[in-house]
Amino acid sequence: MTPQITALRSARTTTPKSVLHMLQVRGLLWHVPLLFLSLVMLYPFIWMILSSFKTTSEIVAIPPTFFPKNFSTSGYQELINKLSILRNFFNSVFVSGIATLSATACASLAGFVFAHYQFRGKNLFFTILLTSMMLPAAVTVLPLHALFNNLRLGNTYTALILPYALSGFSIFLVRQFMQGIPAEIFEAARIDGASDWLCYRKLALPLTLGPLGGVAVFTFLTVWNQFWWPLMITNSADMRTMALAVAQSATQIAQRFDVLAAGAVLAIAPIAILFGLATRQVVEGIAFSGMKEG
Amino acid sequence: MSIQNTISQPFPVRSRIRRRTFRNAFPYIVITPMLVWCLVFVIYPVAYSVWVSLHQWIASAPAQSPFVGIQNYIDLVTTDRRFPTAFRNTLVYTLVVTPIVLVIGFGIASLMVRVSRLTRYYMFAFFLPSLVPASIIGVVFGLFYQPTFGLANFLLTRVGFAPLNFMKDPDLALWTVATVEVWQRLGFAVLILYAGLLTLPHVYTEAARMDGANRLQILRFITLPLTRRVLIFVTVVTIIAALQAFDLIYIMTTSGGTGSSPGGPGISTYTLGLLVYNEGLIRGKYGPASATATILFVIVFGATILQLRFFRQTWEY
């Protein structure tokens, strides 16, 4: 709990009138619906993890079992044998990592520029960025596949990364953060002779590191889960990303629910862990942006 | 500039607009590479898609595609059997999923700000579903909603209701998928709304409570207006996603295996997004598919602009 949030919490000053009211005030009563709902949200994951240790027949058996009756790692074994899953994992990490770095760096620069500069075509460009968030895969995949293959860039890391090197969503968010920084700071710096780049690097960037971290995590998670573009642009199994490999395991080892569950666990575990560790950063990053004010 | 001059300057306006002079090339240096990227990854695909929609596109040999003008659009609107259903389903699906996500999301976020422990666990639990690709969710919930041995009917019969045919019932299938969509989208709403509510200054709510306002009034006159920005943001993003929804529907209406006919039973779960996907990427009829995609894009774009205009007073553009 950061100092900011703790400070906000302790601002509560009413005095409790009864036990129930005290529970309410102390917030304990609300745990009941929250716990229930959180379990509803988590149940499919629990099911998936448990199923990854069952055989296909047990997963679809009637009546359904909860804990595996016959503990089996057949799903994982099949997955590791059949698919080059470790290579796919590396691919996902590499592609998502580079794309995130690029997208976050660009977002911080672009957000800064949108927030504190005026230039010709500003609104038009912003509209184009908005549009990038609304394009379905069916529209983008075919022309880009043609383009990349014509440039002989098919089945390469370059092709996997470039479409995600910029994120309209991230630029949007960062712009909001940057708008929260008063312009006077930059005015003062400019008076002292600072260049634009220095304004960005020494003032804007350090002030928004927190939110940028949140944006980075968001982008990483989004790129990690991409399916259509990696499918179209990769040909060989060793270039595929994890999300793609797991999705294809569903058809390749058809109806093998144990493999699917194992693949799902492997695909989700890294990002779940990442998000679990970075939850606070992400929340705070968004909380302390300029977006909250009504 | 001397210090005297600085002090005697009028106090600068907060988001003061910098005069554009050609000395200030900085924004252009920054924006130009990004513009190139946008040209390649946004403008080119959209233009290509519109161009394709004006042809009976031959996917394997594009150069031979006959030009048909707006015939694809006319065919879609007049004779295509699935288009009216898909259009209707898209709108209804969005109009049902979005409010539910917003209301439940807001409710959960409000509860979360009132507790001091376990917030990280809750945030993790609620957001995790958003991280799972649709292909996996679809299979998990496919089994959950399986009429004979799925958990859903098991629970329903336990509490005394009759079992339902879920994905096999033409009247029920779309709403079954909608529940899964809500499950998946809730996390994003909770995340953003929670962050927004967290930093709501308590002074306002405390003052209102001291003045005797009840919970509903506080909600209506204080909390909601103050969180307008985050609410709008979540609404816009959720609507964009719901209008384009197709992958959950696809996974839940096709079996693994070879040939498939999604949107079942019959055509009751078709949405515009699914129509684009099926006609285009699966059947290779890119002409009609791109026409549908363009129509869908216009709807999404229009809806977004409309919302942003509508809430203009709080959302500078």
Next chain:
Amino acid sequence: MFKSRRSAIVSLFMLVCAALLAVPQSQTIRAQAAPAGSLTVWCVGFDPHVNGWKKVIEGYAKKNPAAKVTLEPQGGQADMLAKYKASLAAGNGADIFTTPGWDVYEFSIAGQLLPLSPQVMTYDDAKKNLFPEYILQSQVDNQLWAMGIPDPPGDSGIIVNLDALAAAGLKKIDKFDTRQQLLDYAKKLSVLDNNKLVKAGLSFQENNGGTYLLSYIIDQGGKFWDNDKQEFNFNTPEAKNALQFFLDLYEKDKVDAIGLPNAIDGMLQGTVNMAFLWPEFMPFASGAAPDKKYGFIMKPSYNGNTPAIFGHADTWNAVIPKYTTNAPLAYDFMRYLASEEGQLLFLDANPGLSPLRSLVLGNDYYKTGKGAYLAPVIDAIRAGRLRYYGPWLDGSSIQYDIMWTTIEDVMNKRLTVDAGLSQLTKLSNEQIVQSRKRLPNAPKTTIYFDALPADLAIK
């Protein structure tokens, strides 16, 4: 040189990234500009196919050690087809890929394939050596455009769960003589609980159901396509009888229920005991549900006591795209695939009907080997019961998006049988018109209802 250590680290990092980005790229470029000696094959990520291809490639490597053939399975059928079309448009990709028959037709009309005749075999030889569907699926320019891989005819019969059969006290037979016999078996295989069906005795819930309908129309002497007008017509009494038969499974005979899973899921999960299902399901299921045993029983003809009419419209084929940079090697490999040796290797992993007549009608594989289960189908072929439906551009749209969705509408009582048949007719013909706009020079489609033409008939 660097202003600070941080700049040095950042520059180094970017250099490493650039290096990593360059490496796979150059490898790919090298592969694509490779001299004679290497081929890439794309196939659907379906175990029997993948294993079949692997065996053929191994066999070929022994014959031609100088060649390097790489197999790259491409996932599900739907995704894979999108990829092929994009590759053909872009002009690079695999040197050989496997595709269903309908796409062979379109690709050959669009001029995107290399003809296999005469390099793999002459067209006349092809007509004599191969089964008719591989010729009829595309007769563009009187060339052979594709070499088939073993694949059982989709609507020849019925898959049954052998354990359930035994439990119901029924004997495993090779073919059903009458529809009544089929229904008797189905009723005994149905399991009820409180008067509710919990296990289907005979499921018809599979996307390929349309082909069973077409076959039963011909079985009654009916026609669903007018060769002169190039139009569908399902508003016939034969069509009505056929559709009604399948609907009766739900209402009258009660051997299937809409709430039960579809045929594939149900068979794998054990909630369906018998289904109208493609024979390839058996090798498919051995991976997905290794604890279950399945058998194939040929379906009855509509009127009974003669071998049933069945079609093989859903062929699987290997084709060579025009953009390949290694045509000589591709042809050589195809010749191997077209040989008895190559086919037998594929058959070992994927027991189906080989496109080679000599194997199917003579080889031990079909008498005592893994192909023995297809004996009744082969008898029916000898009796002249094999048909080919098509080719139609967008055949998959017609089969799945039109036929199956309409059948589902009728099953769910959203349409009456007559309305359903009218819808089938109307929508299929609309699709034909739309497809024609795309490729107006597509040859006419002739369906041989009564018997195959003399030069293709099976003796």
